[in-house]
Amino acid sequence: MPLVLAATMTIGYFVLPLDRLGPRRPALSWTLFGLALVLVAALLLRQVRHVLLDRPDTRPGLVIPVLMCLSVLVFSAAYQALAQHPGEFRGLTTRLDALYFTLVTLATIGYGDITPHGQTARLITVLQILYSFVFLTAAATALSRHVRNAVRRHATSPPPAPREGRTTDPPA
Template sequence: MAAMVTAYFLLPLDRLGPRRPVLSWFLFGVALTLIALLLLRQVVHVLLGVRDVRPGLVIPLLMSLSILVFATAYQALAQRPGELHGIATRLDSSTSRWSPSPP
């Protein structure tokens, strides 16, 4: 968990967003698809009774990863003027409630 949060704050994610929209949407889709497949795998293993499965460890990590993926997407959207109001930093995108900019 600490490694994921550290990576979220240290990776150069500022290159994503309005400057590279196709790459940004592609990476967002790939990340969400991978998280969904890993969650589905855990659920299937639990339902089938596979031994040595640790859903209590893996599922919370995957849920945390999905939060960081969405926080990255919010930060990328906020780079475009007028898109999201109140998100100036990565910490804002992961913790604060945002609202669309007023018209």
């Protein structure tokens, strides 16, 4: 299910008319960017809190990967919008370039083929690095903790009782 949602969001990123944002509507663009980041961060922190409190209704294996994908796509859309401003980026011309740059920045690889040159592009890149360090690291840690706890519970739980009318002894 998370894979289907992530794929759907990625397809949406490539087909939605995001070109209407950027220099033509800067106030709307910055507002949407800020709101999206705050919303994703709040939802990620909620999931982290639920994992830390070991709430039984927590579904981080479903929610956290989707929110992590969404945060990558939000930064990609921001980079694509910024690339429409002359002098902000070198080498970033398509949505795929923006997604590529976001993932390279997230992975701290930094190939150097796409570089932020404008002050705004550099600011957003720094913001992405800090956002990833704080929110995505916390989310990934919570997700791994949840999986580890689930494996421990499964390993230490007693085997299920046999169903009524059935015995556990093999037939003679």
